[in-house]
Amino acid sequence: MPNKENIESFLKAESLEVEQNYDLSYHTTIKTGGNADYYFSPKDLPSLKKLFQFLCSNKIPYKIIGNGSNLLISDRGVRGFVISPENLPRKINVGSNYIHVSTNFSNDKFLNFCKKNGVGGLEFLSGIPGTVGGLIAMNAGAFGSTIADFLFDVNVLDAQGKMQNLQKSQLKFDYRNIELNMSDYFFTSARLTYDKSDSEKTTKRCDQFLKRRTTLHLNNYPTFGSVFKNGSDYYAGRILDQCGLKGASVGAATIAEDHANFIINKGDATSADVYKLIKLAQKKAKEKFDIHLQPEVKLWGDFSYVK
Numbered sequence: 001m002p003n004k005e006n007i008e009s010f011l012k013a014e015s016l017e018v019e020q021n022y023d024l025s026y027h028t029t030i031k032t033g034g035n036a037d038y039y040f041s042p043k044d045l046p047s048l049k050k051l052f053q054f055l056c057s058n059k060i061p062y063k064i065i066g067n068g069s070n071l072l073i074s075d076r077g078v079r080g081f082v083i084s085p086e087n088l089p090r091k092i093n094v095g096s097n098y099i100h101v102s103t104n105f106s107n108d109k110f111l112n113f114c115k116k117n118g119v120g121g122l123e124f125l126s127g128i129p130g131t132v133g134g135l136i137a138m139n140a141g142a143f144g145s146t147i148a149d150f151l152f153d154v155n156v157l158d159a160q161g162k163m164q165n166l167q168k169s170q171l172k173f174d175y176r177n178i179e180l181n182m183s184d185y186f187f188t189s190a191r192l193t194y195d196k197s198d199s200e201k202t203t204k205r206c207d208q209f210l211k212r213r214t215t216l217h218l219n220n221y222p223t224f225g226s227v228f229k230n231g232s233d234y235y236a237g238r239i240l241d242q243c244g245l246k247g248a249s250v251g252a253a254t255i256a257e258d259h260a261n262f263i264i265n266k267g268d269a270t271s272a273d274v275y276k277l278i279k280l281a282q283k284k285a286k287e288k289f290d291i292h293l294q295p296e297v298k299l300w301g302d303f304s305y306v307k
């Protein structure tokens, strides 16, 4: 990784406005985590292409952040760049077969468009916090459906700063995951198939899914949603409940009373507190059921300091 001066002279030469030592805790829904060395929120794609080329040729690490709804970021922060698409231009339009959407749309705004335009099929996404990019990267889903079921193709900026169009067949989706041959793709827009519906029907179905969701999880504390993936023959929440972990806490990080697979931040929890709770849950599940629970939440940065 080049030194600070080289990075700064590149940014200056290219007139790229980048923030340093940027507090990421505000960008995560669990409200914990340290700083990014550099935080970039480009207003246009050419600036991002230039930065990617520089990062790639200098082997500088970077990460893409959406709404931060599925992230646990080390209290010691993230080295290199964190890139947010929040200020890039947004477009959404619906054709006869596909809905084409920029990935920096929030899921809420995306579904509002679907409601207004009678775009059906995707209502199961109601209430999942995140951006469309985050939904695709996580293969988000609920009630037996996932976004991959509807994905047709995705436009990406690769690590060399080149635009590519990837068909769904080039992407390998599995449970809450997408595997790519190369990591570090930045999704810019996607085309999704949909069911033809009407505004009233789509709105009603969104409301029904939202209602089902609020009966599952009642409290409003900061959280990143499910901590662990379900297995093919078990629900992580049920395993944790049977381990007696509801209400267990480290500092202000607590396993929710109403949903054992949710960790909530009841106040001033640190990422280390949350991490310790994750380790405790894994230990108990291993001891009692011989199951190794796999985190669904993405861990960013170094956690080796947590003892």
Ligand SMILES: Cc1cc2nc3c(=O)[nH]c(=O)nc-3n(C[C@H](O)[C@H](O)[C@H](O)COP(=O)(O)OP(=O)(O)OC[C@H]3O[C@@H](n4cnc5c(N)ncnc54)[C@H](O)[C@@H]3O)c2cc1C
Binding pocket: 029, 063, 064, 065, 066, 067, 068, 069, 070, 071, 085, 103, 127, 128, 129, 130, 131, 132, 133, 134, 135, 136, 137, 138, 139, 140, 141, 142, 176, 185, 186, 187, 188, 223, 224, 225, 226, 298
């Ligand atoms: C209360 C609550 C309920 C939840 N319920 C559900 C649920 O029912 N089902 C479910 O699946 N999830 C659920 N989640 C988890 C979360 O909402 C999803 O994983 C969501 O898809 C994350 O989107 P995001 O934009 O916040 O992504 P982030 O958390 O910011 O990032 C997640 C991953 O996506 C990558 N990413 C984000 N944007 C891009 C992009 N443009 N290009 C490339 N990579 C990108 C990031 O690099 C990271 O690896 C819940 C979370 C909360 C807080």
